[in-house]
Amino acid sequence: xxxxxxxxxxxxxxxxxxxxxxxxxxxxxxxxxxxxxxxxxxxxxxxxxxxxxxxxxxxxxxxxxxxxxxxxxxxxxxxxxxxxxxxxxxxxxxxxxxxxxxxxxxxxxxxxxxxxx
Amino acid sequence: xxxxxxxxxxxxxxxxxxxxxxxxxxxxxxxxxxxxxxxxxxxxxxxxxxxxxxxxxxxxxxxxxxxxxxxxxxxxxxxxxxxxxxxxxxxxxxxxxxxxxxxxxxxxxxxxxxx
Numbered sequence: 001x002x003x004x005x006x007x008x009x010x011x012x013x014x015x016x017x018x019x020x021x022x023x024x025x026x027x028x029x030x031x032x033x034x035x036x037x038x039x040x041x042x043x044x045x046x047x048x049x050x051x052x053x054x055x056x057x058x059x060x061x062x063x064x065x066x067x068x069x070x071x072x073x074x075x076x077x078x079x080x081x082x083x084x085x086x087x088x089x090x091x092x093x094x095x096x097x098x099x100x101x102x103x104x105x106x107x108x109x110x111x112x113x114x115x116x117x
Numbered sequence: 118x119x120x121x122x123x124x125x126x127x128x129x130x131x132x133x134x135x136x137x138x139x140x141x142x143x144x145x146x147x148x149x150x151x152x153x154x155x156x157x158x159x160x161x162x163x164x165x166x167x168x169x170x171x172x173x174x175x176x177x178x179x180x181x182x183x184x185x186x187x188x189x190x191x192x193x194x195x196x197x198x199x200x201x202x203x204x205x206x207x208x209x210x211x212x213x214x215x216x217x218x219x220x221x222x223x224x225x226x227x228x229x230x231x232x
Contacts, residue, residue, distance in 0.1 A: 004160070033219055043207065045219030059219070091160060106220060108153075108160035 002026070004109035006092050012115045013082055021077045021112045025094030032075050033095075033106060034067060038088035049075060082116045089113050119144040121208050123223035131231045136195040138226050140182075140208030143189065150191040151209040151220065152182055161207065167191060178202070203230045 034046040069075040093106035124139040153161040165176025209220040
């Protein structure tokens with residue numbers, strides 16, 4: 001079946017512009033995660049969605065970052081007023097996490113490479 | 118709090134030799150542990166996971182890992198390296214019962230296979 005898909009695969013933007021990154025999880029997966037991968041910081045967990053519940057935003061790097069998940073499926077990560085330090089690969093993952101379930105395997109998308117000039 | 122330490126940012130082995138990639142974790146609660154592989158310009162692919170069943174876990178592509186609680190380790194091994202194993206390998210941990218915590222990753226180990 002189809003895996004996690006992300007778009008765009010590459011995004012080049014100018015400092016100060018807003019960008020939107022999209023993630024389509026595996027059909028039927030209830031949990032969705034965003035991570036950031038950069039040379040200096042490695043892989044960082046950003047935010048997690050479970051079904052339609054409100055996410056815990058404490059892992060987002062700054063208030064310029066926001067994320068939403070519509071209808072418990074597709075998610076969008078938005079970065080406002082981009083800065084050069086936002087340049088990184090943004091990875092999305094999904095998993096099936098039923099009620100009371102413990103951590104399950106996360107399946108990752110190919111990522112979006114963001115370059116801020 | 119939890120953390121993962123991968124010893125050696127680069128490991129080089131000859132084709133056909135044993136592969137050993139080291140991972141030590143720190144967790145306040147019994148964790149779940151994972152090894153992921155990343156090929157250039159691709160996402161992360163799960164190699165194997167430990168979820169408190171058997172301590173010796175077998176994964177894809179001939180890899181396996183052993184959970185040793187006394188050593189807080191989860192080292193990845195493969196008896197005989199193949200050229201196609203050249204990639205970046207990440208060890209990750211998450212507390213049991215907590216999807217909301219996401220995965221905490223190590224810094225990664227770049228595996229180089231010498232012909």
